[in-house]
Amino acid sequence: MHVPQILVVDDDLEIRKLLARYMKEQGFRVQLASRCAEVRERIATSQIDLIVLDVMLPDGSGLDLCRDLRSKRSNVPIILLTALKEDVDRIIGLEIGADDYLGKPFNPRELVARIRAVLRRGQDDRSPQDGRGRYLFEGFVADPFARSVVDPGGGNIELTGAEFDLLLIFLTRPGRVLSRDQLLDLTRGRDEDVLDRSIDVLVSRLRRKLAAGGTAQIFKTVRNGGYQFAAKVTHLDERI
Structure with missing residues (x-):
């Protein structure tokens, strides 16, 4: 059984020690770093399943x-x-590809809950919802098993984990108007520190990346409603 390895990056020694001790008690493997250079080295030499990354680092x-x-x-x-x-600072983090964020000071128990939620989303999405295989929409092919999206020209569309999670939610609910609250529930679960704006940011990123092929508007904004996936979705295959 694979035990997730978490890389904790913070310049505060006491925080690193506290989180390392608590995460090990919760069944994780842990590596520690205090600088950007160390993060690059750890990623190059180790299998890292998730990074807990402080915004302010010495280098x-x-x-x-x-x-x-x-x-x-x-x-x-x-x-x-x-x-x-x-x-706005948290929104910037989401815009550049972070999967979640947590403000200091925080409870280590909450951080572990968020780590498990992010890892669980990635694990769950390796098996497509409704038992289906690949999804075809507007010439794009999304594969939940490979967690990949290929554009009409055969090129790979690079999506972050959070972007792919949201796209998959829309693909399994085409034509339905989904409110921000529903999308938050389906992606990360509601809690007092989650911003409704984070959904807007993710949808904006998906629009930008999927619009590269000059396709019609896939995501429709419904006033006072939320978002609707307007493209026709076809299931290319069934997988056992």
Whole structure:
């Protein structure tokens, strides 16, 4: 049985020690880092299943590091730790590809719950919902098993874990108007620290990435309603 390995990145030694001890008690393997350079080294030499990343680091910004990892097409899940209170700062984290965020100070129990939720979403989505296989829409092919999307020209569309999770929700509910509350429930679950705006950010990112092929508007905004996946969805195959 695979035991997830979590990389905790924070320049505060006491926080690193506290989180390492607590996560090990919860059954995780843990590696620690305090600088951006160490993160790159750990990723290159170890199998990391998720990164807990502080925004403020001695040799750079955690936001810049997150952006850099995504630009190099690393899909390892990232949960940001931030002492910044402004919503815009958290939204920036989501825009550049973070899967979740948690403001300081925080309860280690809540962080572990979020880690498990992010890992569970990735694990659950390896098997398609409704027992179906690949999805075809507007010439795109989405494969829940491979967690991949191929455009009409055969090119691969790079999506973060959170983006793919949201796309899969729409693909299994084509034509339905889904409110932000419903989408939050279906993706990460409601809690007081989750921003409704985070759904807007994810939809915006999906629109931008899927519009590259010049297709019609796939995601429709329904005033006072939410979002609707307007494209026709076809199931290409059934998988046992």
